[in-house]
Amino acid sequence: MTVILLAGGLGSRMYPLTRIVPKPMVPLAGKPILEHIVDYLNTRGFKEIVIAARYLGEQIVRYFSNHPHAKPVLLDSKDTADAVRLLGNYIRDHFIVAMGDVICNADYSEIYGYHLSANPAATIALKQVENPLPYGVVYLDENMDVALFVEKPVSLEAYLLSLAYYRRRSTSAYENLVNAGIYVFNPYVLEVLERNPGLMDFGRHVFPYLVENGFKVKGYVLSHRVYWSDIGRIDTYKSVMWDLLDGKIAGIKPPATEVSPGVYIHPSSDVRGEIRPPVYIGREVRVKEGAVVGPYAVLEDGVVVEEGSRMVESIVWHGTIVGRDSVIYDSIVMNNVKISRETRVYSSIIGTRRIVSGELRNSIMEPVEVVSPYAQSA
Structure with missing residues (x-):
């Protein structure tokens, strides 16, 4: 069956990282987020993957152009459902739609089988969370059919009142269920999208439309053992990296x-300093004597850490040089940055091709130019 990965969002909450790279292509310990997702699906037997790219989509097309089981397609889509509408030629049967920025190790085959056995218009994977406020909430009836959607409005007060009202009406044993961004669709949903060009977004438009018009939409609740995280902000990017x-x-x-x-540690790297786990060190990295890397540190391909430098709880992208006797703590350093000797960087983000010296605290330095961290390998 076909899996469509949606990878077209602007990623505005991940700025300035997404100034130079689409959010699904942000490096995550040796691979773009999107490649981790594609590889996970491939190992689970899903070999027909279509990637819907838009914002900085040329980078996605270039990176995956020769992939044997993932076809990138550059679209001029207006939102998530519109992207699927434009990819109708790739769909022949029931199909899966997933987000290109959500790390989840669910059993996709089980979700697909659940959908086929019930044969609804759509099945939505749902996750129980402690705090549903950042998300839209889904309510199920006693048959695991989706009964109500409560999309988060502009007014937090109105949202909380809606939650209280619908919680009293809910007949399901589950609470605090949020949309996990994994869907299975009956192919006739494509006809619904074609007949209703105003249905642009799945959460705001398509699922409420299906429920309100009598189409069956099933909920599939992910086990508490399933890892799920929407990498939508800098803090979630870091937390997924450390996980x-x-x-x-x-x-x-x-x-x-x-x-x-x-x-x-990649075998091509030369590591002579002290390593304190957990740590990821990519290809052709050099960590010189007297340097200390970790705990919680990521050095992407081609990074050089000079003598006496220290890195803790930090992520350094491709090709960056960290000068001797420098300290990087709780920070993200993007690709091709030059950290001068005896520099101190605390709780900051440093953009591409910057030269940094002195001390930097709680700061954001914009990228000098838009250069993908994968530009050299492309």
């Missing part, structure tokens, strides 16, 4: 040798 290094995402690992528990 990956900690081995908390079964089925998804960094693409390097685990030389000791929590220490992933």
Whole structure:
């Protein structure tokens, strides 16, 4: 069956990282977020993947152009459902739609089988969360049919009142269910989209339309053991990175040798400094004597860490040079940055091709130019 990965969003909450790269292509310990998702699906038997690209989509098309099981398509789509509408020629049967920025190790085959057995118009994977406020909430009836959608409005007060009202009406044993961004559709939903060109977004338009017009929409509640995270903000980007290094995402690992528990080092790298797990070190990285890397540190391909430097709780993208006796703490350093010797960087984000010296705290330095971290390998 076909899996469509939606990878066209602007990623505005991830700025300035997404100034130079689409959010699904943000580096996540050796691979773009999107490649981790594609590889996970491939290992689970899904070999027909279509990637819907839009914002900075040329980078996605270039990166996946020779992939044997993922076809990138550059679209001029207006939103999520519109992207699927434009990809109708790739769909022949029941199909899966998933987000290109959500890391989830669910059993997609099980969700697909559940959908086929019930044969609804659509099935939505749902996740129970402690705090549903950042999301739209879904309510199920006793048959696991979707009964109500409560999309988060502009007014928080109105949203909370809606939650209280619908919670009293709900007949399901589940509470705080949010849309996990994994859907299975009956192919006739494409006809619904064609007949209703105003249905642009799945959460705001398509699912409410289907429910209100009598189409059956099933809910599939993910097990509490399933890892799920929507990488929509800088803080969630960091937390998923650290979970990956900690081995908390079964089925998804960094693409390097685990030389000791929590220490992933590519064999092409030259590491002579001290490593404190968990750490990921990519291809052709040099960590010189007297440097200390970790705990919780990621060095992407081609990074150089000079003598005496220290990195803790930080992510450094491709081709960056960290000068000797420098400190980087709780920060993200984007690609091709030059950190001068004896520089201190705390809780900051440094953009592409910057030259940094002195001390930087709680700051954001914009990228000098739009250069993908994968430009050299492309």
